Amino acid sequence: xxxxxxxxxxxxxxxxxxxxxxxxxxxxxxxxxxxxxxxxxxxxxxxxxxxxxxxxxxxxxxxxxxxxxxxxxxxxxxxxxxxxxxxxxxxxxxxxxxxxxxxxxxxxxxxxxxxxxxxxxxxxxxxxxxxxxxxxxxxxxxxxxxxx
Amino acid sequence: xxxxxxxxxxxxxxxxxxxxxxxxxxxxxxxxxxxxxxxxxxxxxxxxxxxxxxxxxxxxxxxxxxxxxxxxxxxxxxxxxxxxxxxxxxxxxxxxxxxxxxxxxxxxxxxxxxxxxxxxxxxxxxxxxxxxxxxxxxxxxxxxxxxxxxxxxxxxxxxxxxxxxxxxxxxxxxxxxxxxxxxxxxxxxxxxxxxxxxxxxxxxxxxxxxxxxxxxxxxxxxxxxxxxxxxxxxxxxxxxxxxxxxxxxxxxxxxxxxxxxxxxxxxxxxxxxxxxxxxxxxxxxxxxxxxxxxxxxxxxxxxxxxxxxxxxxxxxxxxxxxxxxxxxxxxxxxxxxxxxxxxxxxxxxxxxxxxxxxxxxxxxxxxxxxxxxxxxxxxxxxxxxxxxxxxxxxxxxxxxxxxxxxxxxxxxxxxxxxxxxxxxxxxxxxxxxxxxxxxxxxxxxxxxxxxxxxxxxxxxxxxxxxxxxxxxxxxxxxxxxxxxxxxxxxxxxxxxxxxxxxxxxxxxxxxxxxxxxxxxxxxxxxxxxxxxxxxxxxxxxxxxxxxxxxxxxxxxxxxxxxx
Numbered sequence: 001x002x003x004x005x006x007x008x009x010x011x012x013x014x015x016x017x018x019x020x021x022x023x024x025x026x027x028x029x030x031x032x033x034x035x036x037x038x039x040x041x042x043x044x045x046x047x048x049x050x051x052x053x054x055x056x057x058x059x060x061x062x063x064x065x066x067x068x069x070x071x072x073x074x075x076x077x078x079x080x081x082x083x084x085x086x087x088x089x090x091x092x093x094x095x096x097x098x099x100x101x102x103x104x105x106x107x108x109x110x111x112x113x114x115x116x117x118x119x120x121x122x123x124x125x126x127x128x129x130x131x132x133x134x135x136x137x138x139x140x141x142x143x144x145x146x147x148x
Numbered sequence: 149x150x151x152x153x154x155x156x157x158x159x160x161x162x163x164x165x166x167x168x169x170x171x172x173x174x175x176x177x178x179x180x181x182x183x184x185x186x187x188x189x190x191x192x193x194x195x196x197x198x199x200x201x202x203x204x205x206x207x208x209x210x211x212x213x214x215x216x217x218x219x220x221x222x223x224x225x226x227x228x229x230x231x232x233x234x235x236x237x238x239x240x241x242x243x244x245x246x247x248x249x250x251x252x253x254x255x256x257x258x259x260x261x262x263x264x265x266x267x268x269x270x271x272x273x274x275x276x277x278x279x280x281x282x283x284x285x286x287x288x289x290x291x292x293x294x295x296x297x298x299x300x301x302x303x304x305x306x307x308x309x310x311x312x313x314x315x316x317x318x319x320x321x322x323x324x325x326x327x328x329x330x331x332x333x334x335x336x337x338x339x340x341x342x343x344x345x346x347x348x349x350x351x352x353x354x355x356x357x358x359x360x361x362x363x364x365x366x367x368x369x370x371x372x373x374x375x376x377x378x379x380x381x382x383x384x385x386x387x388x389x390x391x392x393x394x395x396x397x398x399x400x401x402x403x404x405x406x407x408x409x410x411x412x413x414x415x416x417x418x419x420x421x422x423x424x425x426x427x428x429x430x431x432x433x434x435x436x437x438x439x440x441x442x443x444x445x446x447x448x449x450x451x452x453x454x455x456x457x458x459x460x461x462x463x464x465x466x467x468x469x470x471x472x473x474x475x476x477x478x479x480x481x482x483x484x485x486x487x488x489x490x491x492x493x494x495x496x497x498x499x500x501x502x503x504x505x506x507x508x509x510x511x512x513x514x515x516x517x518x519x520x521x522x523x524x525x526x527x528x529x530x531x532x533x534x535x536x537x538x539x540x541x542x543x544x545x546x547x548x549x550x551x552x553x554x555x556x557x558x559x560x561x562x563x564x565x566x567x568x569x570x571x572x573x574x575x576x577x578x579x580x581x582x583x584x585x586x587x588x589x590x591x592x593x594x595x596x597x598x599x600x601x602x603x604x605x606x607x608x609x610x611x612x613x614x615x616x617x618x619x620x621x622x623x624x625x626x627x628x629x630x631x632x633x634x635x636x637x638x639x640x641x642x643x644x645x646x647x648x649x650x651x652x653x654x655x656x657x658x659x660x661x662x663x664x665x666x667x668x669x670x671x672x673x674x675x676x677x678x679x680x681x682x683x684x685x686x687x688x689x690x691x692x693x694x695x696x697x698x699x700x701x702x703x704x705x706x707x708x709x710x711x
Binding site for chain 1: 443447450451453454455457458459462465493496500503504
C-alpha cells in the first residue's frame with residue numbers, strides 16, 4: 001500500500017527532537033511530504049496559507065504536535081485547528097514530554113486523536129502512522145465518491 | 149466584730165415578738181377589764197336585789213299593819229297569814245338585807261336602826277294585838293288613833309326609804325360605773341385594734357428595712373453580676389446578711405477577675421490563631437510554589453534526556469547499518485553511503501548528545517545556585533543604592549553603548565539589606581532591560597524610586613523601566629518561573645535570573661512584580677521594607693529558624709490560676 005500520499009507535518013521547537021522524528025520516519029519510508037515547523041504560529045501559517053486552498057484539505061495530512069513551544073503552544077494550536085472547519089478533520093497526534101493527566105484530558109477534549117509521550121517508542125509509533133495513513137486512504141475514496 | 153453582732157435570728161425574733169407581746173398585753177388588759185366588769189355587773193345585780201328585798205320588806209310590813217287593822221275592825225282574816233309568819237318573813241328579809249349589805253358599813257348602820265324601828269313597831273303592834281286579844285278594843289283603837297303606830301311605821305318607812313335611797317344611789321352609781329367601764333372596754337378594744345395595726349405596720353417596716361430591703365439588695369446585685377454591671381455598695385449591718393453581701397462582693401470581684409483573664413486569654417488565643425493562620429498560609433504558598441518548581445524542573449530535565457536517549461539509539465542503529473555495509477561487498481555506492489552515515493548521521497548524533505549533556509549540566513548548576521541563594525546568610529546593613537547602580541552600569545557600559553541605549557537614574561535612598569544581594573537584584577533587572585531592547589528603536593532605560601501619593605509608605609518602591617520588546621500577556625505569569633526563557637536567542641543565560649531575583653527580594657521581606665506591554669516595554673517594580681519591618685536583623689540567623697521564630701511565644705499575659 002503506498003503511503004507516499006500522506007503528508008506529515010511536525011511542529012517541534014527542539015531541533016534534536018525534530019531530527020529524531022525525521023530520521024525514524026525516513027527509516028520507515030514515510031518521508032515524502034514531510035514538513036517541519038518550529039512553533040504553533042508557523043504551523044497555523046502553514047495550514048491556513050492561501051496556496052493550500054487548492055489542495056484538498058485534511059484528507060492526506062497528519063499533524064505531529066509538540067505542546068511546549070514558544071509564541072503559540074501546542075494546546076492553543078490544537079484548539080484553533082479543531083475549531084476551523086477547514087482543518088478540523090486533520091488527524092492530530094500529540095507528541096510531547098509532559099504526561100500530566102490534566103494535559104492529556106485537555107488534549108483529548110479538544111479533539112486530538114492520539115497522545116504520545118516522549119521519549120517515543122518508535123516501532124509502535126511508525127506502525128501507528130502507517131495504519132493511520134492507510135485508514136485515511138480508505139476513508140478518502142468514498143468521500144471522493146460522494147463529492148465531499 | 150463578732151461579739152456585738154445582732155444576728156439575723158435575734159432581729160427576726162425581735163420582729164416576731166413585737167406584735168406578739170403587744171397582743172398579749174392587750175389580751176391581759178382586756179382580761180382584767182373583763183373581771184372588774186363582771187364584778188361591777190354583779191354589784192349592780194346585788195344592788196337591785198337589795199332594793200327588791202327592801203320593797204318586799206315594806207310590803208310585808210304594810211301587810212302586817214293591814215292585818216292589824218283588820219283585826220282591829222273585827223274583820224275575819226281573809227288570808228290565812230298569821231302574824232307570826234309575817235314576823236318571820238320580816239326577820240328573814242332583814243337578815244338577808246344585812247347579809248347583802250355586809251360590805252357597806254353605812255347601810256349596816258341604817259339596817260341596825262331599821263331593825264330597831266321595826267322592833268319598836270312590832271312591840272307596839274304586839275301590844276295592840278294583845279289589847280285586841282283580851283278584848284280591850286277601845287284601848288287598841290285609842291292606840292291606833294294616837295298615831296303612835298303611824299309614827300313608828302313612819303320611822304320604819306323613813307329608815308327603809310333611806311336605805312332604799314342609798315341603794316338607789318349605789319345602783320345608779322354602779323350602773324354609771326358599769327356603763328363607763330363598758331365604754332372604756334370598747335375604747336380599749338378599738339385602741340387595741342389600732343395598736344395592733346400600728347404594730348403590724350411597724351413590724352413590716354422593720355422587716356422591710358432590716359431584712360427584706362437588704363435581701364433585695366443582694367438579689368439585685370446577683371442580677372447585676374450576671375449582666376456585667378457594677379455592683380451596689382455593700383450593705384451595712386453586722387449580721388449574716390451583711391456577711392453574705394460582703395462575701396458576694398468578694399465573689400463578684402473574683403468572678404470579674406476571672407472574666408477579665410478569660411477575655412485576655414481569648415484575645416491571646418485569637419492572636420495566636422491569626423499567627424498560625426498566617427504561618428499556615430505562607431506554608432501553603434511556599435508548598436505550592438515548591439510543587440510547581442519541581443514540576444517545571446522535571447519537565448525541563450526531560451527534554452535533553454529525550455535527545456540523549458534518542459541519539460544514543462541512533463548511534464546504535466547507524467553502527468548496525470555500517471556493520472552490514474562492511475560485512476558485504478564494499479561497492480562505491482555503499483562506500484558513499486557509509487561515508488555519509490559517518491559524516492552526517494554519526495556527527496549529528498554526537499553533537500546532539502553533547503548539547504543535551506551540557507544542557508543537563510547547566511540545569512543542575514542553576515538549580516544548585518538557586519538552592520544556595522535560599523540558604524546564603526545575609527549581612528544586613530544600611531546600603532546606599534546609588535553607588536551600586538553606578539557600579540552595575542559601569543560594568544555594562546560596552547553593552548549599553550553597543551545597543552545605543554540611554555540610562556537615566558533618579559535619586560536613590562539608603563536601603564536596609566545585604567549589599568551583595570541588592571547588587572544581584574539590580575544587576576539582573578538592569579541587565580534584562582539592556583538585553584531585551586528592541587533593536588528597531590533607541591533604547592531608554594530608567595531606574596529610580598517611586599514617590600508614593602500617601603505618606604504612609606511602609607516600603608520603598610523602586611522601578612527599572614525599559615522601552616524594549618515587552619512581555620506578551622500570556623507569558624506574564626511565567627516571568628519569574630525557572631527556565632522559561634522568552635527570547636532565548638538574544639542573550640546568554642539559563643533562565644533562572646528572575647527566579648533568583650524574586651527569591652532574594654522575598655528574603656528581604658519585599659515584593660517584585662512586572663507591568664509590561666508587548667512591543668512597548670516593561671517596568672519591573674521592587675518594593676523593599678524599611679528597617680523596622682524588615683525580616684533581616686543585625687544578628688544573622690539561619691533560614692530554617694525564621695518560621696519557628698515567628699511562632700515563638702512572645703512575653704504575653706500569663707494565664708493565671710483560679711483558686
